[in-house]
Amino acid sequence: MDILEKQLICPICLEIFTKPVVILPCQHNLCRKCANDIFQASNPYLPTRGGSVTSGGRFRCPSCRHEVVLDRHGVYGLQRNLLVENIIDMYKQESTSSRPAPERTDDQPMCEVHEDEKINIYCLTCSTPTCSLCKVFGSHKDCEVAPLKSVYQVQKTELTDSIAMMVGNNDRIQGIISQLEETCRAIEENGRRQKSHVCEKFDHLYAILEDRKSEMSLKVTAEQEEKLNYIRGLKRKYEDHLENVTKIVESGIQTMEEPEMAVFLQTAKPLLQKMSEATNTSHLEKVERGYENMDHYSVDFKKERGALSAVNFITDEDEEEEEGDVVGAEKDVHKEQVTSGGANAGLLSSQPAPLPLPPNPVMNTSS
Structure with missing residues (x-):
């Protein structure tokens, strides 16, 4: 019977379940009144009617912390546990028949001053339990007292309400913790996504630089x-x-x-003619001074370095300025091409400006 009694104790009021007994989705049981108290503490802003919440809401089981979601009937929509109620009836009948008197002499505390007197009243002034003799003759004769049972019921109710309120507060705190965890996950995901976008933009910029470098290198190589x-x-x-x-x-x-003069004269004249022709180098070209110079392909990236150093995230002001530039460009496209054609032919332009042609490589010279 003692073991059975422990199984029939409500985790909120710490007494044997009072009818009706409701069964939660997690299969734990509560007195309907205790379930209603926990529900009201967890949902303080829901409308009430006759002291009971009748609209839908949620609270957590005090035994396993499982979340209980109620429909529009509130606590009254929970199913009654008729089996537990029948067991309680059988337990009470067996308890009254097997125990002749609910004497609790062994467990009931005795007065420390009057050792033969049981503690049966409560001193409201000193906030302590005491006996009748202490009120009549002892230190509490001038104090205000009340029956022990009435004070017990009042404080037990207060303790039950406090427990229910603490459970509700714990539910709210748990909800806040869940929201913060979700916020952390959202921040991590958003950060990863934005870093990926930034890396994609920089990769695109690198590709433009590589293409431009290849084009300019080809021009230098060709010349x-x-x-x-x-x-x-x-x-x-x-x-x-x-x-x-x-x-x-x-x-x-x-x-x-040659020793023979006749032979010499026969050979000398055509040879002199060949020498005269060989000394004429007018048909040979000469390289112009500075022809080997390639300085006209030098570059200056000062402006581009400044632009790259100023790369940053877009602000609201930048978006407004960009929208204004787009509108102005649509109004006068030809003017935009004329005025900004040279400035837009920099490092990052998709249509690079043509490089300067080399000077005239050679000039014909005569001897």
Whole structure:
């Protein structure tokens, strides 16, 4: 019976369940009054009728903290546990038949001053339980007292209400904690998404820079190859001319060694003609001074460095200015092209400005 009694104790009022007994979705039981008290404490702003909440809401089970969601009938929509109510009736019948008198002499405390007297009254002035003799003859004779049972009921009700209020406060705090956790998750997700967007923008900027670098490098390489090919061709012409002159000189030396005058004269005249023609270099081109210079391909990224250093997140003012620029561009597209064509031909432009042509590589010179 003692074990059974422990199973029939309400976790809120700490007494045997009072009818009707309601069963929660988590299979724990409560007195309907206790369930209503917890519900009111968890939902203080819901409308009440006759001291009972009849609209939908939620609260947590005091035993397992499982959230109980109620419909529009409120606590009265919970199912009654008729089995527990029948067990309570059987327990009370068995308890009254097996126990002749509910004497609790062993458990009831005795007065410390009057050891033979039971504590049966409550001193309201001193806020302490005492016995009747203390009120009549003892230290509490001038104090205001009340029956122990009435004070017990009042304080038990206050304690029950406080427990219900604490449970409701815990539910609200748990709700706030859940909201904060959700906010943390949202902040982490938003941060990851925005960092991904920023990285995509920078990757796009890197791609533009790489494309522009390739285009400008190709221009320099093209002129470099053009100049090299021309210089190498001119070098071959001079080498061929030098080889021809060398052969003529060797022929002249051999002719100078000829002892026969007739043979010498026959050979000397055409040789002099060849020497005269060989000394004429008018058909050979000469490289203009500074032809090897490639300084016209130098770049200055001071403006672009300033623009890249100023890269930042968009503010409301920037959005307003950008909208104004778009509207102005739509009104006068031709004017925008004329006035900003040079300024927009910088590093980040998708339509780069043409590079300057190299100077006239060679000039024909006569000897």
